[in-house]
Amino acid sequence: MAEILDGKATAAGIRAEVAEGVAELVERGLRPRLDVVLVGDDPASATYVRMKERDCAEVGIDSRVHRLDAETPQGEISALVEESNADPGISGFFIQLPLPKGLDATPLVSAIDPSKDVDGLSPLSAGRLAVGLPSLLPCTPHGVIQLLRRSGVEMEGREAVVVGRSNLVGKPLAQLLLRENATVTVCHSRTRDLAAATRRAEILVVAAGRREFVGAEHVGEGAVVVDVGIHGREGGGLVGDVRFEEVEPISSMISPVPGGVGPMTRAMLLYNTLQAAQAQADGSSLG
Amino acid sequence: MAEILDGKATAAGIRAEVAEGVAELVERGLRPRLDVVLVGDDPASATYVRMKERDCAEVGIDSRVHRLDAETPQGEISALVEESNADPGISGFFIQLPLPKGLDATPLVSAIDPSKDVDGLSPLSAGRLAVGLPSLLPCTPHGVIQLLRRSGVEMEGREAVVVGRSNLVGKPLAQLLLRENATVTVCHSRTRDLAAATRRAEILVVAAGRREFVGAEHVGEGAVVVDVGIHGREGGGLVGDVRFEEVEPISSMISPVPGGVGPMTRAMLLYNTLQAAQAQADGSSLG
Numbered sequence: 001m002a003e004i005l006d007g008k009a010t011a012a013g014i015r016a017e018v019a020e021g022v023a024e025l026v027e028r029g030l031r032p033r034l035d036v037v038l039v040g041d042d043p044a045s046a047t048y049v050r051m052k053e054r055d056c057a058e059v060g061i062d063s064r065v066h067r068l069d070a071e072t073p074q075g076e077i078s079a080l081v082e083e084s085n086a087d088p089g090i091s092g093f094f095i096q097l098p099l100p101k102g103l104d105a106t107p108l109v110s111a112i113d114p115s116k117d118v119d120g121l122s123p124l125s126a127g128r129l130a131v132g133l134p135s136l137l138p139c140t141p142h143g144v145i146q147l148l149r150r151s152g153v154e155m156e157g158r159e160a161v162v163v164g165r166s167n168l169v170g171k172p173l174a175q176l177l178l179r180e181n182a183t184v185t186v187c188h189s190r191t192r193d194l195a196a197a198t199r200r201a202e203i204l205v206v207a208a209g210r211r212e213f214v215g216a217e218h219v220g221e222g223a224v225v226v227d228v229g230i231h232g233r234e235g236g237g238l239v240g241d242v243r244f245e246e247v248e249p250i251s252s253m254i255s256p257v258p259g260g261v262g263p264m265t266r267a268m269l270l271y272n273t274l275q276a277a278q279a280q281a282d283g284s285s286l287g
Numbered sequence: 288m289a290e291i292l293d294g295k296a297t298a299a300g301i302r303a304e305v306a307e308g309v310a311e312l313v314e315r316g317l318r319p320r321l322d323v324v325l326v327g328d329d330p331a332s333a334t335y336v337r338m339k340e341r342d343c344a345e346v347g348i349d350s351r352v353h354r355l356d357a358e359t360p361q362g363e364i365s366a367l368v369e370e371s372n373a374d375p376g377i378s379g380f381f382i383q384l385p386l387p388k389g390l391d392a393t394p395l396v397s398a399i400d401p402s403k404d405v406d407g408l409s410p411l412s413a414g415r416l417a418v419g420l421p422s423l424l425p426c427t428p429h430g431v432i433q434l435l436r437r438s439g440v441e442m443e444g445r446e447a448v449v450v451g452r453s454n455l456v457g458k459p460l461a462q463l464l465l466r467e468n469a470t471v472t473v474c475h476s477r478t479r480d481l482a483a484a485t486r487r488a489e490i491l492v493v494a495a496g497r498r499e500f501v502g503a504e505h506v507g508e509g510a511v512v513v514d515v516g517i518h519g520r521e522g523g524g525l526v527g528d529v530r531f532e533e534v535e536p537i538s539s540m541i542s543p544v545p546g547g548v549g550p551m552t553r554a555m556l557l558y559n560t561l562q563a564a565q566a567q568a569d570g571s572s573l574g
Contacts, residue, residue: 127414131454157479165465167418178452181477183484190468192444
């Protein structure tokens with residue numbers, strides 16, 4: 001029986017820590033504030049934003065949502081980014097992705113001040129991570145690291161394999177695992193023998209974005225398996241990138257879907273907002 | 288007998304291509320110009336800078352060296368960076384590293400406009416590479432990729448292993464190999480079983496910065512081996528990170544030291560200067 005990497009409980013612990021940090025800032029008259037730029041009326045995006053507002057409220061972070069029409073011109077969003085960068089009342093902000101057709105996310109995200117880039121997705125934040133400077137870390141890969149660390153998984157010197165190389169997860173996660181002194185392999189759709197590569201993993205993180213893609217044949221005995229995928233299941237419920245029933249008996253630890261990486265991602269956004277507010281309060285640099 | 292990855296000949300080819308590109312710009316009245324900021328009187332730095340000036344002259348790139356006293360205050364160098372960013376006559380520039388004690392390279396390098404960052408070492412250039420945006424690439428890792436590509440080495444889907452995780456070589460090289468669709472593993476000083484990891488490599492790049500560190504026990508039959516190390520040898524001459532005599536018989540292709548990566552690094556600086564000048568001429572974006 002594999003031990004379950006309990007993202008729900010771990011995330012609750014992080015939220016409690018964030019709430020404490022927020023309370024200290026509030027005592028100094030500095031309530032952290034997270035702003036969200038929400039463009040258009042994508043229902044999934046609206047749901048995510050509501051969840052994030054609720055999370056903020058729980059830990060005492062102030063939150064504001066800028067709801068913009070799908071037809072909003074690029075320049076107007078760009079101006080909002082500049083205003084948000086300049087506004088000392090805003091600790092951090094992000095643009096809810098994806099944007100409606102006709103809008104180009106890259107220059108908008110690139111313009112976010114790295115000290116307020118709570119999604120950690122701007123090129124400058126990615127570069128600061130790559131070269132080892134302090135920065136706000138992308139929420140999902142940072143959530144994976146925190147889940148491993150807080151579950152007592154030793155990463156130093158171990159063989160870590162990441163499946164997937166997205167800017168959102170795979171690539172920054174490889175950087176973070178390297179920073180934890182793991183030996184890191186990145187596999188992807190062009191990898192010739194995926195199962196051979198993933199079976200070598202002592203720590204296997206699957207962020208392929210493919211439903212129930214990884215099975216018993218991909219996993220070595222005793223591996224720690226983290227499943228980043230989230231897919232709706234026919235008839236309701238959620239599944240990940242890993243065939244849990246198959247992989248659980250082989251692995252030593254495994255994260256479930258739901259209740260694994262998902263809650264961690266949400267918690268790390270709060271963590272980043274606090275970190276940004278603290279750095280601004282103390283005058284330390286995140287970019 | 289392994290085939291030799293001939294950096295000297297490949298670099299000569301690149302210089303010839305750069306010279307052609309420069310000539311085209313010169314016909315349009317736009318001679319590319321590379322500026323160097325050289326602080327202090329480190330003899331090795333002075334030698335490198337002289338070599339770079341000579342390389343520029345060979346391909347028709349104008350070059351200027353800003354020689355500053357070791358006691359120059361940080362703010363003065365910072366101002367020079369800003370002037371160089373703003374000067375439309377300068378295609379690209381770099382700060383020769385290391386800087387004398389008392390100076391902090393990080394904020395200076397970070398302030399270089401990515402469209403002029405011909406060393407490709409600023410956090411923003413690193414981040415643009417990480418997220419897949421166009422950027423000037425760091426010279427040594429880009430030189431490795433060009434040496435492999437121009438020697439007919441297929442990278443897609445192959446197992447590539449990088450030994451070393453410096454900001455200068457290992458980490459950006461991993462990004463570039465990933466972009467070539469290799470399956471990429473990064474090993475380093477904390478890797479538990481280095482030989483086991485490196486023996487899996489179909490393409491092995493050694494950038495450990497340790498003299499004659501990698502031997503026969505680290506290399507699988509038929510591997511392509513690239514040696515990024517350069518160390519002076521007692522009694523004169525140069526050696527790399529790889530024990531060439533031992534590894535050559537096992538490998539299918541191998542880069543020598545000298546005559547491997549070294550000339551490629553130098554050629555890629557010229558390549559970057561031309562690329563920066565072309566992008567400025569055409570109004571296309573590198574950052």
